[in-house]
Amino acid sequence: MPLTAPAVGVSMLGGRAGDPALVAQGRVVDYAELRDRVARRRDELGTTRRLVMTEAGNALEPVVTYLAALEGGHPVLFVPPEGDDTARRNRAALVERFDPDVIARTDAHDADGPRWTLDERRAGTRHELHPELALLASTSGSTGSPKLVRLSADNLRSNAAAIAEYLRLSPADRAATTLPLQYCYGLSVVNSHLLSGASLLLTERSVTDEDFWQEASEHRITSFAGVPYTFELLEAGGFGDRELPSLRYLTQAGGRLAPEAVRRIAALGERRGFELYVMYGQTEATARMAYLPPELAATAAGAIGRPIPGGRLRIDPLGGADDGSDGSDPASHDGAGAGAPAEGSRTGMVDGTGELVYEGPNVMLGYAEAPADFALGRTVHELRTGDLARRRDDGLFEIVGRANRFAKVFGLRIDLDRVERLLAEEGVTARAATDDERLLVFATSERAVARARERAATLTGLPPHVVAGYAVAEFPRTSSGKPDTAALVRFAADHDRLLGEAGGSGGPGDVDDAPEQVRRVFATLLGRPEAGLDDSFAGLGGDSLSYIEVSLRLEELLGALPREWPRLTARELGAHAGRHRAPGAGAALDGVADAAGPGASPVASAETGPRASDPGTAGRRRRPWTARLETPAVLRAAAIVLIVGTHADLFMMKGGAHLLLAVAGYNLARFQLAAVPGATRVRRLARSAVQLAVPAVLWIGAVALVTGQYRPATALLVNNLMPSDGRWNEQWQFWFLEAAVWTIVGLALLFSVRAIDRLERRAPFGFALAALALALAARFAIAGPHAEHVERYSAPVVIWLLALGWLVARADTTARRLLVSAVAIVSSFGFFGEPGREAIVAAGVLALVWVPAVRLPRLVVPVVATLAGASMFVYLTHWQVYPPFEASAPWLGTLLSFAVGVLAWRAYLLASGRLSRMTARARGALASRATAKRARLVRSAEATERTRPRQPCPRAEALAQSTGAVAAIGG
Template sequence: MKAPSGLLPGTKSVPFAVGLAAHGDRTAVITADGPVSYRELAVRVDATARRLGRERRLILLVASNTVDALVVHLAALAAGHPVLLVPGDHPEAVRSLTRAYDPDIVAHADGGRWVLDERRPASAHTLHPDLALLLSTSGSTGSPKLVRLSHENLQANAESIAAYLDIRDTDRAAATLPMHYCYGLSVVHSHLLRGAAVILTGLSVTDACFWELFRTARGTSLSGVPYTFDLLDRVGFEAMDLPHLRYVTQAGGRLAPDRVKRYAAMGRAAGWDLFVMYGQTEATARMAYLPPELAATRPQAAGVAVPGGSFRIQPLADWPGEATGELVYTGPNVMLGYAECPADLGLGRTVDELHTGDVARRAPDGLYELIGRRSRFAKILGLRIDPQRVEAMLEKHGVTSCCAGDDDELVVAVTGAPDAVGRTEVRRLVTAECGLPARAVRVCVLAELPRLATGKPDYRAIRELTRPVPEAPVPGPGAAASVPAAVDLCGLYARLLDRDDVTEDSSFVGLGGDSLSYVEMSLHLEDALGRLPDHWHTLPIRELRQPSAPPARRRNGLRRRTLEMSVALRAVAIVLIVGSHIHLFWVKGGAHVLLGVAGYNFARFHLTSADRRERLRNVGRSAARIAVPSTAWLALMLLVTDDYDLTGVLLLTSLLGPNDGFWFIEVLLYMLLAVAALLAVPRMDRAERRFPFALPAGLLALGLVGRYALFGLDDRMHVPLVATVFWLFALGWTAARAATVRQRLLVNAVVLAAVPGFFSGEPAREAVVMAGLTLLIWVRNLPSLASVNRVAGVLAGSSLYIYVTHWQVFPYLEDRSKLLATLASLLVGIAYAALATRVATRWRSSHRARKASLRARRAA
């Protein structure tokens, strides 16, 4: 596209944003929904630029890693409108900066639509001709202090990065970092400059879907801050097969030298390069890089200045030493200056060189090394945090504090038990101020703040306060309305999952949630939030505060909802099982559908990004939640009836025979233990992370050996029954990992081929199983109502307990009324589920109290 001709004379634009169409039909953006060519992107940018109007206006863009947000951003740069980028996941920052700068247009997502909220036809501000972009300084999310960047800054920085990374038009870079962050934005800019493609996604590197997208898109580069590399270690990045990966870049904070060396060696072995980089928002993004060939021998160095830039060392009196002092940078990417109010938007250049605040030395080999900070600023998880500002903010809330931080954590020391706010509230205030995740903020309550002999705070002592402090109780769902919504959700998670370590960055699966607790949690969340986003169980709590789906509508006074297919199948299946056993009707096959659902939920809730040991602990907890209440009920029945023996109580009849009605419980338990044993092998754990679809598909093929009795096995014999039905569990697991239509078709083909003939002479039963498994593969949600969801949720959440107890309920009532026997069986199971959950919760609380008491006695 060409720059719009109707703008005011003298309006400037960013060349790479204007020249998108020159790259023709090359792929510009790749998302999970498919590719977008440069020609298509240019058309959309041009149309949006025309919508932005002929007069220059200040545009506040609520940024996200989506094509819509990118189009608005590029349209503004091409048409000369200054853009203020604000994180889309931080509503307080949006409100704060909207109040502070009174933008002329606010661009944001509204449900499934993208909205340009035009607040006035012409700008209320004086906008300097050079002003192109406004970014928050690292860590100052929501602060009125912004970095003013020019069109030349953006173009020069993109050209510099493209040069030293040797970005080619065949490259495809994963945009793993948020667009409002200067590092993430520079990845987008530098690749669009060269006609390369950007893989645009909001998925975390811990999500298997991210790697599926990266491989499908033939990704060539990956970027991350130090925390990203922690996550890469966790998901087994070293063992991944990424044949097109050319290089990995790291910035946003210091990566420990030993890890730089390790990743450099990893790259050499796999055929990709590691670029360690150094930058600040005030320099548009990057000032230095370490050539990949030096990463193994000089891992502690920041490197050399980027093309077009230069460094000098300004001596400091309190940092003696030859070639040591504050690092000062000069280059075309140095900002125009800061803005602290709307009047500053009319300023031109007020800064010619950038005093970084970092203390550095120039080594004999010409590389620069960072050795400290002039001020107390800390860079935590890539965000630059001003502890003094945090202290001032807390002082306004009546809290006396001292703060200090390192690369991973901000320690907030407060005196006594704050009167105005509690420990949880202190953490919430700090995270809202800094944009840090709650896990990176540690609140320590001290009798007195540590002081030096001079009376000044002893910040070194504060940094050493690494001992965890018990958190204040988290409010439950009945808390007062003044309690923030985020805290309420934390309380809900803490109560339903019986955890005392819930933070805003916790997720359902990360806290060990499984299929038994999933239903109850989803019902409570729907009441609190309306319709839930897909994959809510993998999202951190802070993201659930802004569900991507629109609120549930009402029709004829009823709230319209959706019901997840796996929950619907569990609810229907348990009713079919009980009703068929009582002969109220005769629709068999429900138990075998539940085996597929069990495999599906195993993949969703247990095969998370957690490390191998945590995965195994979570599987163990789920197995215990099946075995303990089942054994307890059977043991009670052994005492009061003659229907069972010790083999049944110990859940061994599937192995020792003769088989009884509890075969489903036993088989499910055995399969969980078997796959846990398999994934306990480190190599198999890495294989599952690397091949999330292929591994269960292989297990499915192995399970078909038992299905077809190729070695004399028969599903009507008792030894071993699990071998003949394991393929159903593996099929559900594979269905959960099927990310493409082709993969789902393959799984569905197995259903249509393997189910017929499995139940000899029972075509109706086979039809039920085929229908249930096909729905599980293809349908994620069903249209529903809140009332229907509640009934289905209770039945699904209690299905295990109903299955265990109904054998001892219906014989006393079926002769009188089969319908009454069915209803009574369901109600008794539901009651037993509530009792078992309450007993388990009290036992865990008592166990924690005993452990705490023991620790206290040992400490004394």
């Protein structure tokens, strides 16, 4: 057993015995009880100093174990709770690399249920531990970091005291734990509050969870912390309308929050009685290095502010190094401005710009890359942050870029932050990265990608062929809410590999690698760089359009797909392929689209593959001339053909629109009502309603203005509310869209009630069956056994078709499918009093129940997919297209209706993308015009600050004086 220093501990508990310390699962734990629990846990850990790996969690046992280890002098290494496969792999890698002596964790396999355990891997320790070592922190809470930050007891206590001083913490304060415990920002909230005698509401809930706000109100929290993404969620979730009178302040760090957002939140706080503290830090500085006083949030938004009490900041020249700072891990930033340029400067460098350097008692001891490093003392005396900064005229510090965001591409030194900023000034919101050979740009639409590639090449002087562009659904973030550049780079590699741009070799797909290949398909075709092996198509936001192209790719990769594939994870789909793939089925993913080229559409490129004439393709299985397409897509295309052909008098086969309504309910249940968090469901439903309503209102309104054909109520999709004589007229032409939109809006409101959302999750089939029963009851109450005239198109009467499609999607056993089939037949026949029309609806629904996919000629697949995608626009526009040809050339009217609808669909996508870019440009212009005004306000604020007397805080001063007092507790 190695020799180690005597146990030296530090206590973070500064509260009075009877004061509340923690609120855990609704129960208040006071400081007396917490001290008793910590003492017992300290005794369990023993008197010999050992490395304690602790599962992090915002719960009582992890906090007690952390505090006990600190008091006993045992260095702590936090790891996230075991969740997805990545977390498990990272934990295993840390155990193997750093060999902890004790692992404190939740044992989910215990016979009596989950319980907290101390897994003592040995009686003593194998490590030599420096006397000052108290915490080993992974940068930004990431367990994938190649090195750990060594922090001392003095680091922890001094930083906690400094934070308590500028936040003016007292026993009256109570913070909610909105950040992970293993994240230095989250841990600093725990340390600063307990040291100052304040309390914590321990919760794992997100700010998007309604139960979080109920807890926050019930336990009267005075603050919570957030990263930029937290504040995006708050604003999107209606935080401004919430009543939380106990709230005293918010804190923000973990990346740069846009100055406009800082000003909005500060203004909201001024109205509602809370303050906003914008803060800056790094794990290497324990947590905090600077903060922006709340009174300056409106006038100095964008600045990181001034040093924390006891700290000092300076700016050093860069010295011309190409590789940026050597002082810190680039992943470690927890600051307000890290990696983000200040407003105003187009050149990227301004007078006085250099690397930001910090000095203070919270600067780390150094890094640990191997267990031998645990014995080291202090190797770092000041922190070179790696951030480019300047000191403003008002004395505040401001980040203007990141030194290690410079890259060498094609021999040129590229400032990636500057690339992003210049693109933003031109109205293109994009992210920039590099794979060491190319400049990679990412945007959220194909047109924005094309624009970003073109402008990035021009702005940087790079040849166009070394600038690659990629469309993503949204920009990914790490678990701590920061922009995830690594995920973007991985996404680019996946995308290139999937489309054959990297020249992958062929061969049948490896069953063992199938989950990873499925993950790549999800990541690339859904534009979700963060997609993991435990994500599903539905969970990633796949919808009724994207599933066509994804299912085609997965069919190529895995063979026939199970009916429930949208809700299966990549891991589960890969396992299914291993069990059910026929010999030779599934071409290699790398070769699926090597002939398609980088710009090929996913549907079109699914037709291509390794050609027989290509070198190395001998012996590969030729693709069949047919392809499977999922039944809902085929039915959408077939239904719109029936609708237009019947209306144009090309043939007479009614029932297509009512069948389309059932298909819409089926897709609604599979995608918008997938098993994802409740708030996500509501957002998806709301987005779907908007996607239907906006083009409909624009088109119908435009026709009404030009021709006077439609009333305002029709254009606003509220014709159902208008008085009617019960006879069909042209105001009813858009009944289908009206019924769909208002049903979706109603579902969004319904599922915003958490109790209802939970009930549906517990019994999805029963819930859908009850919904259908209610809808049928409404139908019979209004229309009786046979719907006549416009009753057949009235929203309350036809909503049963949406509910029927929903029920079909929930029928996951043969018995349930038989039941749904019977219900479909009984409810369809008799509705119109026209057996042929009813047969079309019933046959389509039965196809949904029993036929997962239809095999079609490959040449037909793109046509069917296009008709399915454009079906709503064809439905919208065909009323104005076919009438002139109805009597003389119905076939021509039908074809023109499809052509106009597809063109309208494409034009709408183009226009919506352009509108997004124009909006971004307008925001940029407003920001530029505001710069001069901000400068005047800053000068005024500076004058005010100089004349304002500083109010001392006796408790904070006492805490500051105690920062060097490390209590020797021992055994």
